[in-house]
Amino acid sequence: xxxxxxxxxxxxxxxxxxxxxxxxxxxxxxxxxxxxxxxxxxxxxxxxxxxxxxxxxxxxxxxxxxxxxxxxxxxxxxxxxxxxxxxxxxxxxxxxxxxxxxxxxxxxxxxxxxxxxxxxxxxxxxxxxxxxxxxxxxxxxxxxxxxxxxxxxxxxxxxxxxxxxxxxxxxxxxxxxxxxxxxxxxxxxxxxxxxxxxxxxxxxxxxxxxxxxxxxxxxxxxxxxxxxxxxxxxxxxxxxxxxxxxxxxxxxxxxxxxxxxxxxxxxxxxxxxxxxxxxxxxxxxxxxxxxxxxxxxx
Amino acid sequence: xxxxxxxxxxxxxxxxxxxxxxxxxxxxxxxxxxxxxxxxxxxxxxxxxxxxxxxxxxxxxxxxxxxxxxxxxxxxxxxxxxxxxxxxxxxxxxxxxxxxxxxxxxxxxxxxxxxxxxxxxxxxxxxxxxxxxxxxxxxxxxxxxxxxxxxxxxxxxxxxxxxxxxxxxxxxxxxxxxxxxxxxxxxxxxxxxxxxxxxxxxxxxxxxxxxxxxxxxxxxxxxxxxxxxxxxxxxxxxxxxxxxxxxxxxxxxxxxxxxxxxxxxxxxxxxxxxxxxxxxxxxxxxxxxxxxxxxxxxxxxxxxxxxxxxxxxxxxxx
Numbered sequence: 001x002x003x004x005x006x007x008x009x010x011x012x013x014x015x016x017x018x019x020x021x022x023x024x025x026x027x028x029x030x031x032x033x034x035x036x037x038x039x040x041x042x043x044x045x046x047x048x049x050x051x052x053x054x055x056x057x058x059x060x061x062x063x064x065x066x067x068x069x070x071x072x073x074x075x076x077x078x079x080x081x082x083x084x085x086x087x088x089x090x091x092x093x094x095x096x097x098x099x100x101x102x103x104x105x106x107x108x109x110x111x112x113x114x115x116x117x118x119x120x121x122x123x124x125x126x127x128x129x130x131x132x133x134x135x136x137x138x139x140x141x142x143x144x145x146x147x148x149x150x151x152x153x154x155x156x157x158x159x160x161x162x163x164x165x166x167x168x169x170x171x172x173x174x175x176x177x178x179x180x181x182x183x184x185x186x187x188x189x190x191x192x193x194x195x196x197x198x199x200x201x202x203x204x205x206x207x208x209x210x211x212x213x214x215x216x217x218x219x220x221x222x223x224x225x226x227x228x229x230x231x232x233x234x235x236x237x238x239x240x241x242x243x244x245x246x247x248x249x250x251x252x253x254x255x256x257x258x259x260x261x262x263x264x265x266x267x268x269x270x271x272x273x274x275x276x277x278x279x280x281x282x283x284x285x286x287x288x289x290x291x292x293x294x295x296x297x298x
Numbered sequence: 299x300x301x302x303x304x305x306x307x308x309x310x311x312x313x314x315x316x317x318x319x320x321x322x323x324x325x326x327x328x329x330x331x332x333x334x335x336x337x338x339x340x341x342x343x344x345x346x347x348x349x350x351x352x353x354x355x356x357x358x359x360x361x362x363x364x365x366x367x368x369x370x371x372x373x374x375x376x377x378x379x380x381x382x383x384x385x386x387x388x389x390x391x392x393x394x395x396x397x398x399x400x401x402x403x404x405x406x407x408x409x410x411x412x413x414x415x416x417x418x419x420x421x422x423x424x425x426x427x428x429x430x431x432x433x434x435x436x437x438x439x440x441x442x443x444x445x446x447x448x449x450x451x452x453x454x455x456x457x458x459x460x461x462x463x464x465x466x467x468x469x470x471x472x473x474x475x476x477x478x479x480x481x482x483x484x485x486x487x488x489x490x491x492x493x494x495x496x497x498x499x500x501x502x503x504x505x506x507x508x509x510x511x512x513x514x515x516x517x518x519x520x521x522x523x524x525x526x527x528x529x530x531x532x533x534x535x536x537x538x539x540x541x542x543x544x545x546x547x548x549x550x551x552x553x554x555x556x557x558x559x560x561x562x563x564x565x566x567x568x569x570x571x572x573x574x575x576x577x578x579x580x581x582x583x584x585x586x587x588x589x590x591x592x593x594x595x596x597x598x599x600x601x602x603x604x605x606x607x608x609x610x611x612x613x614x615x616x
Contacts, residue, residue: 010517017518021415025425028409032429032486035443038454042446053457101336104329111323116333120340125543126597128347129589130569131576135353135364136346152343155336186328215436218551222577233438240442241555265446269439276434284427292498 043067043266047259050266066263070271078228079235082146086231087213090150094209095202097154098163103190105160106167107176124157134222148223149216149231159208162290166201167194204290207283211276232272239268354587367583374587383566391567391592394553395545398481403541405489407534410496411522426497429490441555444483445470471560480556480565484549495537496530503529535613542603543615546596568592 037057042050046061054060070076101120105113127133133152142148171194179189195202217233224230323330349364354374356367378384409429416422435443447453448469456466469475503526511521541548550569557565568588576585608614 010515013517017415018417021412021417022421024412025416025421028412029425029428032432032490035447035486036431039443039446051452053452053454053460056454056457097336097339100332104333107326107329109322110326110329111319116337119345123340123344125600126348126593127344128349128351129586129593130572131582131586131589132347132350132353133343134577135350135358135582136343154339154343186326186332190332211434215434215438217436217438218554222573233436236436236438236442237555240438240445262452265442269442269446273435273439277431280431280434281427284430287430288494292494 039266039269043263043270045263047263051259051262066260066267069260069264070267075227075230075235076232076239076268076271079230079232082229083214083232086146086149087210089146090153090213091206091209093150093154094156094159095205098156098160098205099190099195101155102160102163103167103194106164108168108173120157120160137223143223144225144229146229149213149219153212153219156209156212159205163201163205166198170201171197200286200289203283203286207279207287208290214276236268236272240265351586351590353583354590356583358583358586370583374584375591377584378588378591383571386563387566387568387571390564391546391569394477394480394567395548397477398484398548399538399541399545402481402485402488403538405485406492407496407530409489410493410500410530411526413493413497414500414526415518415522426490426493429493431490432487433491435487437552437555440483440487441552444479444556448479468560470556471558473561473563473565476556476561476564480549480553484552492537495533499530499533500526531611532613535607535611536615539600539603539607539615543596543600545599546592 034057038055041057041059042055043066044059044062044064045055046063047066049055049060104110105117105120107113128136137143137148137152142151175193175197176189179193184193215233217231217237220231220234221237224234353364353367355369355371356364357370358364358367413422413425416425432440448455448467450456450466450468455469460466467475469479507525507529508521511525516524547569550567550573553565553567554570554573557570569592572585572589572592575581576589604614604616
């Protein structure tokens with residue numbers, strides 16, 4: 001074989017390889033997107049056609065009946081409202097607490113920070129478990145208040161480490177030293193210099209924490225007793241898991257009631273995921289950044 | 299505050315003596331003040347439950363409190379190990395996680411390698427961004443989607459099965475399908491998100507290594523095998539150790555939602571048992587003991603794997 005032939009073979013091999021790569025990637029894309037598209041289509045389709053398995057990709061006999069029903073459902077709106085409150089208050093507290101811990105621990109000139117860091121990291125690998133935590137929250141009188149959803153999770157240790165790493169690696173120590181020279185106190189340093197320089201990581205933290213609050217159900221399941229305090233995810237759990245024909249308008253016949261209840265499920269999936277998914281394209285690169293800071297230097 | 303300034307710089311460089319240390323601490327009192335609330339929070343909410351863990355060795359009664367309850371030694375542990383469901387719980391917990399490590403762990407690595415090989419920048423960005431999306435779907439919605447998709451009435455999966463003339467399968471009510479569905483849907487939901495780390499690591503591999511391999515006549519596959527994979531091996535090892543670190547706990551919230559009486563045989567894991575028996579039935583001491591058993595096994599595994607990784611792969615968490 002001459003050299004030219006070898007190069008030719010290598011070139012066609014490359015082409016085949018590229019083709020295989022692209023086909024595989026396309027298959028992955030379809031596998032991820034199909035379920036999402038199906039949910040959207042099903043939510044707009046006539047429930048009878050969905051239930052008979054005729055809707056596979058595109059909506060058939062478009063109707064907004066199910067949406068109308070969901071929008072008239074007070075329970076879902078109440079859950080929405082609760083979740084917004086829990087998310088906003090919770091994220092604010094998360095942010096304050098995480099910053100208060102991350103900043104001092106990022107300072108190389110703080111005696112004892114190694115010890116504190118050790119005891120904080122340790123909690124990632126060992127915990128008292130569900131029952132002692134539950135009894136603790138109960139004995140603090142937080143059961144059936146929104147604080148049970150916010151205070152016990154005020155700091156996520158992983159996020160704390162991410163934020164500390166950012167302070168250490170992305171803000172030049174010389175700036176802090178210079179500020180000290182000028183007689184700047186640590187509080188002022190934090191609020192006037194560090195935080196304005198930390199907008200990217202603050203954005204990441206807001207997103208991590210807010211999505212966490214928005215999507216969480218388990219804490220509410222064990223700590224919230226009153227139905228009117230249910231966050232959206234618990235309302236969803238009832239609609240999705242417990243088949244609920246009563247949740248729907250009562251002046252339609254039983255058969256269509258069952259049908260409608262089915263398509264309501266598709267709608268609630270969409271409206272509960274919508275805020276996160278709409279936000280997503282705008283914040284996607286921040287998320288990625290957060291994961292990378294956390295992984296590569298943590 | 300002028301004196302703070304001069305010591306702040308000096309202390310970071312030279313090791314201070316005893317009085318120097320106190321001085322360094324005193325001059326940074328405001329940093330300790332900042333730390334105060336978070337430290338108290340950690341003591342209460344992370345170390346507090348550790349204190350409460352003693353009820354695993356007691357017969358806890360809410361009326362007597364943690365301190366007032368009577369010690370019973372290892373009774374609860376014995377009762378758990380001797381119970382008829384012990385092996386079932388242990389096997390389900392271990393097998394679900396073992397299969398997850400086996401099947402779900404390598405997928406994000408393969409996906410990252412695949413994305414890394416896509417020539418078109420635009421297409422590779424699309425694949426990346428689209429595969430992250432499911433990560434933001436909540437557990438409740440995820441399980442709701444599974445119910446709709448796998449439903450014997452109108453779910454697309456069964457619609458296709460029926461189109462081939464077969465009987466519809468009641469996937470979610472079957473113990474045989476439980477683990478496959480659980481792990482498969484986890485892969486769908488998390489592969490893109492988890493691949494981010496590997497993609498970042500791949501972008502850090504020295505391009506000269508690829509050039510050199512190309513010169514030596516290595517095919518694309520060989521370059522992946524000899525350059526890409528070794529390049530991200532340290533990241534793989536760290537993530538593997540972290541995964542083992544949660545070995546006994548993975549997916550508890552999702553399992554709880556997917557669980558029903560018909561699939562209980564393969565969906566009953568230690569953490570769901572702790573929830574149903576502890577929180578719902580109020581057997582606090584007994585389930586605290588079971589939870590402790592779970593944590594101890596978990597920690598032992600973590601230490602073991604970390605030690606092994608340090609020896610074999612020269613990468614470890616500590």
